[in-house]
Amino acid sequence: MNTVTLGHGSGGRQSHELVEMLLEGFRKRSIGPELEDAALLPGGYAMTVDGFTVSPRKFPGGDIGHLCVCGCANDLAVRGASPDFLGIGLIIEEGFPSGELAEYMESAAATCESLGMTLAAGDTKVVPSGAVDGVYFSGSAFGRVHTVHPLSMSNIREGDSLIVSTSIGRHGAAIAAARFNLSVDGLESDCAALWPLIKPLLSFEGLRCMRDCTRGGLGTVLCEWAESTNLHISLDEASLPVDDRVRSLCDVLGFDPLYMACEGCIVLAVSADSARGILDTLRNSPFCADAAIIGTVTRGEPRGMVSMRTSIGGERLVDMPFGELLPRIC
Amino acid sequence: MCLAVPHVIQEILDGKKAVALAGAVRTEIRTDLVDSLSCGDTVLVHAGFAIEKLSPADSEELLALWEEVRSLAGETLRGSLTHDAV
Amino acid sequence: MLSNVAAASEALKTLVAAPISVMEVCGTHTVSIFRTGLRSLLPQSLRLVSGPGCPVCVTDQGEIDCALSLLETGAIVAAYGDMFRVPGKSGSLASKRSAGFDARLVTSASDVLAIAENEPRNEVVFLAVGFETTAPATAALVLEASERNIANLSILSFHKRTPPALKALSADPALAISGFLLPGHVCVILGHEPFRFLAEQHGIPAVIAGFDPEQIMLGLVAIALQKKQGEATLRSVYGQAVRPEGNTKARELMESVFISKDASWRGLGILPDSGLVLREEFTRFDAEKRFGLSRLPGESPAGCRCGEVLTGRITPTECPLFRTACTPVSPVGPCMVSGEGTCGAYFRYHRTNGGKQ
Numbered sequence: 001m002n003t004v005t006l007g008h009g010s011g012g013r014q015s016h017e018l019v020e021m022l023l024e025g026f027r028k029r030s031i032g033p034e035l036e037d038a039a040l041l042p043g044g045y046a047m048t049v050d051g052f053t054v055s056p057r058k059f060p061g062g063d064i065g066h067l068c069v070c071g072c073a074n075d076l077a078v079r080g081a082s083p084d085f086l087g088i089g090l091i092i093e094e095g096f097p098s099g100e101l102a103e104y105m106e107s108a109a110a111t112c113e114s115l116g117m118t119l120a121a122g123d124t125k126v127v128p129s130g131a132v133d134g135v136y137f138s139g140s141a142f143g144r145v146h147t148v149h150p151l152s153m154s155n156i157r158e159g160d161s162l163i164v165s166t167s168i169g170r171h172g173a174a175i176a177a178a179r180f181n182l183s184v185d186g187l188e189s190d191c192a193a194l195w196p197l198i199k200p201l202l203s204f205e206g207l208r209c210m211r212d213c214t215r216g217g218l219g220t221v222l223c224e225w226a227e228s229t230n231l232h233i234s235l236d237e238a239s240l241p242v243d244d245r246v247r248s249l250c251d252v253l254g255f256d257p258l259y260m261a262c263e264g265c266i267v268l269a270v271s272a273d274s275a276r277g278i279l280d281t282l283r284n285s286p287f288c289a290d291a292a293i294i295g296t297v298t299r300g301e302p303r304g305m306v307s308m309r310t311s312i313g314g315e316r317l318v319d320m321p322f323g324e325l326l327p328r329i330c
Numbered sequence: 331m332c333l334a335v336p337h338v339i340q341e342i343l344d345g346k347k348a349v350a351l352a353g354a355v356r357t358e359i360r361t362d363l364v365d366s367l368s369c370g371d372t373v374l375v376h377a378g379f380a381i382e383k384l385s386p387a388d389s390e391e392l393l394a395l396w397e398e399v400r401s402l403a404g405e406t407l408r409g410s411l412t413h414d415a416v
Numbered sequence: 417m418l419s420n421v422a423a424a425s426e427a428l429k430t431l432v433a434a435p436i437s438v439m440e441v442c443g444t445h446t447v448s449i450f451r452t453g454l455r456s457l458l459p460q461s462l463r464l465v466s467g468p469g470c471p472v473c474v475t476d477q478g479e480i481d482c483a484l485s486l487l488e489t490g491a492i493v494a495a496y497g498d499m500f501r502v503p504g505k506s507g508s509l510a511s512k513r514s515a516g517f518d519a520r521l522v523t524s525a526s527d528v529l530a531i532a533e534n535e536p537r538n539e540v541v542f543l544a545v546g547f548e549t550t551a552p553a554t555a556a557l558v559l560e561a562s563e564r565n566i567a568n569l570s571i572l573s574f575h576k577r578t579p580p581a582l583k584a585l586s587a588d589p590a591l592a593i594s595g596f597l598l599p600g601h602v603c604v605i606l607g608h609e610p611f612r613f614l615a616e617q618h619g620i621p622a623v624i625a626g627f628d629p630e631q632i633m634l635g636l637v638a639i640a641l642q643k644k645q646g647e648a649t650l651r652s653v654y655g656q657a658v659r660p661e662g663n664t665k666a667r668e669l670m671e672s673v674f675i676s677k678d679a680s681w682r683g684l685g686i687l688p689d690s691g692l693v694l695r696e697e698f699t700r701f702d703a704e705k706r707f708g709l710s711r712l713p714g715e716s717p718a719g720c721r722c723g724e725v726l727t728g729r730i731t732p733t734e735c736p737l738f739r740t741a742c743t744p745v746s747p748v749g750p751c752m753v754s755g756e757g758t759c760g761a762y763f764r765y766h767r768t769n770g771g772k773q
Binding site: 177181182183184185186187244245247248249251252254328329330 | 355376
């Protein structure tokens, strides 16, 4: 890998390659991080860092300011930490309209308020015209962990159930619709702050771990879990909640909903006996009316991989996407 | 080589364009390749161009073929039941 | 009661006793078969082979390098998403874009007109790839550009014709194919006639099918029935979309803009009359002439056996580069890079050795 490409930023296998390269210097000094959404720190706290370069900056369902707060808060929440403190770094292109910047910060402030999250630190840099595309947000969040035992993919075991909290791919579909000039009534990003939904789940002993789906979609997270645990994940396509609008958009552009980015969808690995209880608790929230059990963790073959029983009763493997998702005509 | 999706014509525009709906997706398509389109027609759209008007129902021939499939399937299942019973 | 697909799966078990090979010649069929898990519903006796149905995969490497060189002239090069990761010698559209060249993804030929109008000071070149399903749209683009005197637009035609490839395949005595599943959307344009020769001259059953699982299964059943009854005819299960005479208007538009010429196909060599190039009166829209390019057929990269994969002679797993030197992250040939290429599809959906690559 001589140069970094857009594919390296897409959340699939190429992103892994980039991350591993970047961490080489740290790993050999044994100070590399674990690959979860947020890091658990000594003393019962968690921390995360996230960058936001979404284009268009305003999309149906949100904007870059709202996304920044949700993204960081959700990374903490899926490790059982409350979104207590936030730091925002802005890299602003010379000539960017201050009114628009103020709008995004207002959006971020409103989201923080709804979560009880405090902006504790910030930084701004202005760069020459053309050096960045408008404005980039970088967020860092910090919060107290509320679980007794750490939530981590190493907890996952054979027999566990997999749950998604809502229909998949809405964020990716909304962005793609905007980018390729397709109008889809009512299609909005699922961008949302998930701590209020996650908090009541933390008391379930059978909760193994959670992930926020983001880039690369549900498919990528499940492949990562399967690879890291060397277990097998078996999905049931008919159980996957996919909004009709997302499905139509995927049909038109040739995308697979399994790989479309989400911003308000969690996937949970839970013990079989706690699955029903966790599902019911999730469904109490209007955001999670579509929450569903979508598969199981097994010791089947091939190990370290994900298979899916398709809606026509066939079987196929689900792999990580390679590079950016590109619309097809073929 | 040919991802093409059925779209329902919503509105015929000036020039060689129309507004069409594919499920929930509303888009502008080109109509250069198909004549006499009206609102409500279902067309197959490939790379932004309508390539054919779809006819509404499966033909008699096709239905007959599915009947044959079912009867063959029936034979197989009966065959395997007999085998298992032995 | 069984679903249609399940019933067809059972029917095939009865019908296909002795092993047969069926070739599908459309990348969209390949992807659909893998993605829906349909392959797992077929009896072991039915071997499905993927033929040269991926217009991106059969694009000669020299042609890809030609397209990449256009970027270096400062031109805006517009192409469908499928083309972006295809490797030439000096990279791909995606890698060139990362390096700062202006490669633009379009989802329709009509997008290209808009780009040309919005960027009057730049040359805009459209990489026109695809078979007969896609060529009529390019023809419409050229006609409109001509009517409106758009001066900064040209096309590099990689369009190819499907029947010559099937002629070459069926004339090869080493190819043991019992039936052809024909590309439904190419047939929407061409109709039945250009494919009759498969049955009439070569005695191979040929069935035109659409792309959803029911269509594909029904097409396979129709082939298996013919095999069983010792018949060989051209049939269609896609009457909803395919008229026996095809889409005359689309064909006429295509023929008014393009003329056929010999073309080089990766894996099949030069096939007579198999490529589409612009007619004389549209020369000014021909990027090759405008930029003084020459399309030399490139050599395949060392060890690449895409050609044999495309002609169904070997499966991806039989190529020594598969999954070792050639992976979707670092592809050697287009069969691996294109989303619908046989090797890419195999890698994604059909891994048998589990674990990391």
